[in-house]
Every structure is written in C-alpha cells, then in structure tokens.
Amino acid sequence: MNVVEDVERWRAWEREHIIGKYEKGHRAGLPEDKEPVFIGTFERVDPFGIIVHETELPPLTAREAKRIRRETRRNSKWLEMLGKWETYKNSKKLVDRTYKGIPRNIRGRAWSVLLNVQEIKSKNPGKYKLMKEKGKRSSEHIHQIDRDVSWTLQDHVFFRRRYGAKQRELLYILLAYAEYNPIVGYRRNLSHAAALFLLYLPEEDAFWALVQLLASERHSLQEFHSPNGGTVQGLQDHQEHVVPTSQPKTMWHLVSLWSLRLFPRGPASRGAGGAGGLEPLVGLVTG
Helix, strand or coil, X not given: CCHHHHXXXXXXXXXXXXXXXXXXXXXXXXXXXXXXXCCCCXXXXXXXXXXXXXXCCCCCCHHHHHHHHHHHHHHHHHHHHHHCHHXXXXXXXXXXXXXXXXXXXXXXXXXXXXXXXXXXXXXXXXXXXXXXXXXXXXXXXXXXXXXXXXXXXXXXXCCCCCCCHHHHHHHHHHXXXXXXXXXXXXXXXXXXXXXXXXXXCCHHHHHHHHHHHHHCCCCCCHHHHCCCCCCHHHHHHHHHHCHHHHCHHHHHHHHHHHHHHHCCCCHHHCCCCCCCCCHHHHHHHCC
C-alpha cells in the first residue's frame, strides 16, 4: 500500500467518524452513564435566542416596549406586502421596509419570497439530498466545516449543543453547498450565513436560500466568496460612494456591521474574525 492510498484511507475514516458523531446527536462523545448538560428553561434565553447567564432576564424597559410596538406595526405591513407580492415586489416601499428590518416572526417567510426559494427548490427536486449525500461520502472540506460548526452561533439556544440537531443541519448544508458549487467550495464565513438562515427556515430551504444569496443576479455575492474575490472592490466602492447619499441610515448600519467584524463584542460574533461575520446578508438586505 502506497502513501496516497494511506492518506485516502485515513480521510475516508475521518469523514465517517465525523458524520457518525453528528448522526448520533448531542450524546456523541459522552460516556454511556453520563447525561448531556441542559441549558435550563427558556426564561434564560433572550428574544433573539441567545442564552443569558443571569438567573432572570431584566425587566422590560420602556425602550424595549417601544421596540415591540414598532415591530408589531412592521409585522402588519409586511403581512400585507407578502399577501400582495406582485404589487410590492419591485416597489420602493419594499426596499425601504427591508432597510428598516424584517420582523423576526415572519423573517423566514420573507426571506423565502425575496430569494425565490420555493421556485428554485421546485426546479431541482432531490438535488439537495443528492449533494448532501455526496458531501458526506467524499467532501475534502469536512474537517474545516466540522470545526467551524462547533463555534458558529455557539451561544444561541439552537446551536448550543455539540452535535445537536441544528449543528447537524448546518454541517449538511455546508457539505452540500461545497459539492453544489465547487467554484466557491467552502469558505469559513458561509457557516454564519447558513446558520442565520437555519434560525428561520427548514434545512433544505436554508440551503437554497444560501444558493440564491450567493448566485442570483439580484444579490450577486458568489464572487465575494470565490478565490479571486473579483467583486470585493466594486462592493466597497458602492458602499463608499453610492449608499451614503441614497440610504444614509443604511450606511450607518453597514459601518456598524464592519465595526462588529473588526471588533467583535457580542456572543453572536464570537469566532467570526478573519473573513467571517454578518456581511454576507448585507446583499440580501440591500437587494
């Protein structure tokens, strides 16, 4: 047996070992007589799903109450737009309301419509399952993906458990995407984008949302994540020269996102240094 065969055999074993842990679930790696550690009740989870370590959440402030009322009003407006999509889909009102923020409780539905998820999924029946299985069998990125999954949104209740259901779905999506789009393959910042979609969408829908975000003409972020990064300068020029005059409030949010990238402070940004962070979703917001 030569060295190449030894390496291939070891890689195959490593893939099988990693996949086995995710398929076993959150008990993977625990002794048989030890139970997993639970995080406690949802009283210790904030409205964004981030686990807090205080005994109780702080009382509702006047500012928070105002935010809830504002989000309730936006929710009604978004439901109206989604119900009359053909009327609103190319309107300035849709763009303006997207800049202001999509209410959390309808974010999955809105993202699905904005990214044409159901349309592309119906055109590719069985494609996601095929790419997922291919990635599980032969992905060259599985070791890096496994490492990145372990710290992606690690303080969020959905992703808290190592090898839990959402971590497994995230692994599968990233494996499938690397096979579906070998030009991009896998880049570390994709794990956060896919995880954010998983907060609001089912597994396969989250995969197609990621596909659309990177590849569709409307958002055009594939080259941002490709090895040559051909559109990065164009995106920077657009941010510096167009956005400040056309959407000054949006410019403030973009600066905030870049500050978060360079100087991560919150739990959702932990481990998001380097090329990672929340920037991949800027294209969705400004589309």
